[in-house]
Amino acid sequence: MFRKRYRQQIPELNTTSTADISFMLLIFFLVTSSMDTEKGLMRQMAPPPLEHETPKDINRENVMQVKLDAQNQLTCDGKRVTLAQLTAEVRALAFVNRAGHVVQIEADPKTTYEAYFGMQDAIVEAYHALREEYAQKHYGHAYEVCTAEERSLMNDYYPQRISEAPIAQEGGDQ
Amino acid sequence: MRPMRSMFCQSRRSVPQLNVASMPDLIFTVLFFFMIVTHMRSDEVKVRLQVPQGNEVQKLANKQAVVNLYIGRQGEAWRVQLNNEIVQPADIPARIEDIRGGLSQENQQRLTVSLRVDKKAPMGLVSEVKHQLQQAYALKINYSATEIKNKYCYGKN
Numbered sequence: 001m002f003r004k005r006y007r008q009q010i011p012e013l014n015t016t017s018t019a020d021i022s023f024m025l026l027i028f029f030l031v032t033s034s035m036d037t038e039k040g041l042m043r044q045m046a047p048p049p050l051e052h053e054t055p056k057d058i059n060r061e062n063v064m065q066v067k068l069d070a071q072n073q074l075t076c077d078g079k080r081v082t083l084a085q086l087t088a089e090v091r092a093l094a095f096v097n098r099a100g101h102v103v104q105i106e107a108d109p110k111t112t113y114e115a116y117f118g119m120q121d122a123i124v125e126a127y128h129a130l131r132e133e134y135a136q137k138h139y140g141h142a143y144e145v146c147t148a149e150e151r152s153l154m155n156d157y158y159p160q161r162i163s164e165a166p167i168a169q170e171g172g173d174q
Numbered sequence: 175m176r177p178m179r180s181m182f183c184q185s186r187r188s189v190p191q192l193n194v195a196s197m198p199d200l201i202f203t204v205l206f207f208f209m210i211v212t213h214m215r216s217d218e219v220k221v222r223l224q225v226p227q228g229n230e231v232q233k234l235a236n237k238q239a240v241v242n243l244y245i246g247r248q249g250e251a252w253r254v255q256l257n258n259e260i261v262q263p264a265d266i267p268a269r270i271e272d273i274r275g276g277l278s279q280e281n282q283q284r285l286t287v288s289l290r291v292d293k294k295a296p297m298g299l300v301s302e303v304k305h306q307l308q309q310a311y312a313l314k315i316n317y318s319a320t321e322i323k324n325k326y327c328y329g330k331n
Contacts, residue, residue, distance in 0.1 A: 018198035026205045033212030038240075038288060039231040040318040048308050068297070109298025113245075113291045114226045116300070117317055121228040128230055 041120060046165070063102045064093050068119060070110035083122040090126035094158060103162045123162060130158045217258040221246030223292035228319040234288060239281040241273055241312070245291040245299060252299055263302045267310035274312075290318040 066086065067075045074081055076089055093101045103123060107116050128143070131154045135143040139150055146154070223246030234240060243266075244255040253260050256269050274282055287307055291300055307315065 015195070015198065019194065019201060022198050022201040022205055026201055026208065029205060029208045029212065033208065038234040038316075038318060039321055040234055040288060040316040041228055041231055042234075042286075043315050043317065045304065045308050045313040045315060047311065047313060107297040107301070109296060109301065111297040112293065113295040113297060113300055114293035116297050117226040117228060117291075117293075117319060120317065121230050121319075124230045 041117070041124060043120070046163075049165075058102055059100070062097055062100050063104055064089065065104050065106065066119060066123070068107040068111040068115055070108045072111055072115040074115070074119060083118055086119065087122045087126045087129070090123050091129055094127060094130055094161075098158055099161075101161055105162060105164050124160070127158055127160050131155070134158065217242060217255075219244055219246075219255065220260060221248050221253050221255050221292075223247070223290060223295075225290055225318050225320060226293045227322050228317075229322055231319050231321045234286070234316055234318075236281075236284055236286070239277060239284040239286055240316075241270065241285065241287045243287050243289050243303065245289070245295050245303065247292065252295060254299070254303060263299070263306050266303065266306040270307070270310040270312050284314070285312055286314040286316055287312050288316045288318050 065077055069075070074083070074086060076086055081089065090103055093103070105119065105123075107119075132143045134154055134157060135141065135146055135150070139146060143151070143154070221244050223244060242257055245252065246255075247253070248260070254263055254266075255261065256266060257273070261269060270285075270287075274285060277285065289300075289303075304315070307313070
């Protein structure tokens with residue numbers, strides 16, 4: 001019994017600086033991270049054309065040619081239009097000929113991307129408006145709150161038929 | 175009415191110490207919140223660009239399967255940056271193939287290319303890049319844009 005046993009009090013841990021440390025971590029995360037969620041226009045491109053693939057024939061009447069020239073001027077089937085007019089035109093075409101129409105996009109290499117994006121946005125807006133209308137009529141609520149099943153049904157009902165490939169014009173096809 | 179002395183002579187009463195023991199916990203909570211809702215900027219953007227604005231933008235889901243492609247100015251010239259380095263348009267298919275090799279089977283299917291293109295970029299370059307992506311079978315693309323906030327006042331007729 002040489003060892004003296006005395007009641008030793010455990011000293012309290014000084015945790016005052018924990019707040020400072022976690023503040024530093026917090027500020028580090030605030031600075032290095034970005035809050036912005038990425039948003040954009042989703043598009044699905046066509047697979048690259050195969051060598052032996054024969055081009056499909058489409059009726060000239062079902063095709064809407066949307067062009068952007070080097071001065072960012074938007075033309076639709078040869079006449080100048082604004083973005084809102086383009087939306088209306090595409091909407092009318094897709095409404096009349098749901099499964100057979102084609103919106104053909106052509107952009108001059110000198111067009112700015114902004115104009116091209118605006119055009120894409122306007123075309124997509126037309127389809128969204130149609131699907132929205134369909135959703136309201138048949139399901140009684142907005143497209144945004146539809147289930148995945150309803151959405152795919154609507155997407156099939158009003159397919160986005162946008163082509164960026166140049167369409168070969170043949171004599172007899174006019 | 176209390177006597178004068180006790181009314182003004184309050185110096186003897188000391189202010190109780192504020193208990194800050196739970197402050198670290200609070201701050202940790204905020205910290206975890208930020209860690210969860212944010213994502214780290216992984217690549218350094220070497221080109222200068224400003225994305226256009228649009229009405230019909232959607233949120234980009236599944237960050238793992240996203241390849242970032244930036245088209246913007248570096249000095250005066252237009253440059254293409256894929257994830258973290260400047261590339262030539264012709265090199266894109268090989269790069270995409272490399273990236274695809276490092277992804278899981280599921281994400282390979284979902285591979286999306288987020289195109290962050292400057293407003294003023296010429297379509298010639300953008301078309302070239304898109305053509306290369308098509309060759310690489312990276313067919314899902316996302317034109318990155320900021321949303322126009324008051325969308326119901328714009329462009330409707």
